[in-house]
Amino acid sequence: MEGLEQWKDQLEQLKSQLEPWKNQLEKCLHEVIEYLNQIPPVQLYAAIAVLLISTLLLLSIRLFKRAKSNTVILTGLSGSGKTVLFYQRKSKPVHIVDVPGHSRLRPKLDEFLPRAAGIVFVVDSLEFLPNCHLASEYLYDILTKASVVKKKIPVLICCNKNDKVTAHTKEFIRKQMEKEIDKLRASRSAISAADISNDFTLGVPEEPFTFSQCRNKVTVAESSGLTGEVGQVEQFIWECVKP
Numbered sequence: 001m002e003g004l005e006q007w008k009d010q011l012e013q014l015k016s017q018l019e020p021w022k023n024q025l026e027k028c029l030h031e032v033i034e035y036l037n038q039i040p041p042v043q044l045y046a047a048i049a050v051l052l053i054s055t056l057l058l059l060s061i062r063l064f065k066r067a068k069s070n071t072v073i074l075t076g077l078s079g080s081g082k083t084v085l086f087y088q089r090k091s092k093p094v095h096i097v098d099v100p101g102h103s104r105l106r107p108k109l110d111e112f113l114p115r116a117a118g119i120v121f122v123v124d125s126l127e128f129l130p131n132c133h134l135a136s137e138y139l140y141d142i143l144t145k146a147s148v149v150k151k152k153i154p155v156l157i158c159c160n161k162n163d164k165v166t167a168h169t170k171e172f173i174r175k176q177m178e179k180e181i182d183k184l185r186a187s188r189s190a191i192s193a194a195d196i197s198n199d200f201t202l203g204v205p206e207e208p209f210t211f212s213q214c215r216n217k218v219t220v221a222e223s224s225g226l227t228g229e230v231g232q233v234e235q236f237i238w239e240c241v242k243p
Contacts, residue, residue: 118240
């Protein structure tokens with residue numbers, strides 16, 4: 001009984017200590033209510049609306065960041081060195097999708113584009129000239145896809161096998177592909193709108209095509225899957241998937 005009485009005394013003391021805080025809180029609440037009553041209803045509603053919209057916007061941004069894809073597509077013509085490059089990657093948390101370069105298997109690309117954060121298009125720097133037209137045609141098809149343009153999916157043209165002495169430089173490859181795509185753009189402009197309803201046109205009319213005219217960012221880098229020189233590719237992948 002004596003212990004119970006002590007507890008009662010302590011509770012009474014605590015209550016008496018909290019009493020001033022209670023009075024202070026009631027006073028503050030009363031002042032806030034008085035202040036709000038002085039604000040015209042229109043201004044009050046506007047302030048509440050701004051607060052709600054700001055909160056929803058912040059929540060949407062956070063949800064968007066959380067939902068950002070970590071999928072990067074690795075594609076290009078057969079024999080360009082995609083598979084070797086694939087196994088050289090160090091970005092373990094990233095989901096790399098190796099899309100086969102064979103023309104019959106390219107439709108698989110459309111399965112992954114909706115959730116792609118970036119595309120690495122691998123080019124064989126050593127055997128570039130014989131494959132320039134086919135590589136440019138494949139890249140043209142990618143750059144004009146509605147999902148790529150609307151989402152502004154960044155594309156890295158990866159000039160692989162640059163460890164070889166006779167490999168072409170990335171600047172040479174870029175210029176040659178721009179010229180080839182310019183020819184493709186001119187030839188395909190004759191196709192009826194019904195046949196390209198899902199595609200977008202490239203570049204600026206009446207001007208020579210350059211990758212800088214694309215709505216999405218297109219960059220060029222060099223690599224060697226054989227020697228492990230994939231730093232620029234790793235950097236591109238990280239930029240695509242970072243929060």
